[in-house]
Amino acid sequence: MALYDEENNKLSIKLVYYGPAQSGKTTNLMRLHDILRTDLKGEIMLMETANDRTLFFDLLPLGFKAPSGLLIKFKLYTVPGQVVHDSTRKAVLSRADGVVFVADSQRTQSVNNGESFANLEDNAARVGIDFDRLPLVVQFNKRDLANILSEDEVMERWRAAPWPITFSSALEGQGVVETFNALLPQVYDRLDGEFGFQQTHGLSRDDFVRQSTGQTAVDGIA
Ligand SMILES: Nc1nc2c(ncn2[C@@H]2O[C@H](COP(=O)(O)OP(=O)(O)OP(=O)(O)O)[C@@H](O)[C@H]2O)c(=O)[nH]1
Numbered sequence: 001m002a003l004y005d006e007e008n009n010k011l012s013i014k015l016v017y018y019g020p021a022q023s024g025k026t027t028n029l030m031r032l033h034d035i036l037r038t039d040l041k042g043e044i045m046l047m048e049t050a051n052d053r054t055l056f057f058d059l060l061p062l063g064f065k066a067p068s069g070l071l072i073k074f075k076l077y078t079v080p081g082q083v084v085h086d087s088t089r090k091a092v093l094s095r096a097d098g099v100v101f102v103a104d105s106q107r108t109q110s111v112n113n114g115e116s117f118a119n120l121e122d123n124a125a126r127v128g129i130d131f132d133r134l135p136l137v138v139q140f141n142k143r144d145l146a147n148i149l150s151e152d153e154v155m156e157r158w159r160a161a162p163w164p165i166t167f168s169s170a171l172e173g174q175g176v177v178e179t180f181n182a183l184l185p186q187v188y189d190r191l192d193g194e195f196g197f198q199q200t201h202g203l204s205r206d207d208f209v210r211q212s213t214g215q216t217a218v219d220g221i222a
């Protein structure tokens with residue numbers, strides 16, 4: 001649930017990368033940090049153990065200024081995917097304005113993906129998030145590996161799902177911005193009513209998406 005800070009005319013939006021252990025959540029944030037050229041990009045904060053597994057969370061701050069002067073700040077978090085860290089996952093998910101579910105495309109990971117998605121639904125309910133209205137994208141990562149589900153198989157399995165499905169190789173930086181891009185219009189629609197992006201701040205959905213990823217209009221056409 002986005003927070004408005006009147007004194008600084010700043011809106012903070014929380015987005016969470018969720019999914020099973022080792023699916024590539026931290027790698028998504030690292031690549032976004034490398035690729036995006038937004039006006040306000042902070043340092044990425046990684047909290048990992050020696051073997052690269054997230055212990056608490058990672059954080060990437062991004063943001064831009066709307067025409068009205070409103071400062072829009074995103075905080076992108078990852079949860080720790082390992083099953084034992086469930087209370088941390090719940091705490092990180094709390095007050096989320098949107099979620100990217102990072103699934104691992106390898107055939108061997110289908111059960112883990114399913115369990116993690118069920119865990120997301122459970123924890124959303126526990127922290128008071130209305131899952132049916134939560135902006136969400138499902139990303140199938142690790143497309144560069146052998147022995148993965150084909151895109152057709154993924155689409156068949158998820159055909160009843162209302163959320164955008166994206167395919168990525170976060171390791172290679174592919175599909176990472178596209179995934180973030182697929183979440184942003186949903187976040188805009190969810191918050192526009194409350195915060196008057198269009199009416200009060202002169203910020204269209206397209207501009208919100210473009211500026212969130214640091215694209216100028218010219219980049220968008222190219
Ligand atoms: N081949 C391949 N490896 C990937 C990809 N994305 C991430 N990895 C690797 O998978 C391993 C786990 O990636 P992380 O980003 O740390 O995974 P995580 O989801 O943050 O894991 P936890 O923090 O334990 O939940 C690392 O060795 C990554 O380099 C990908 O698209 N392709």
Ligand SMILES: [Mg+2]
Binds near residue numbers: 026027052078079
């Ligand atoms: Mg991680």
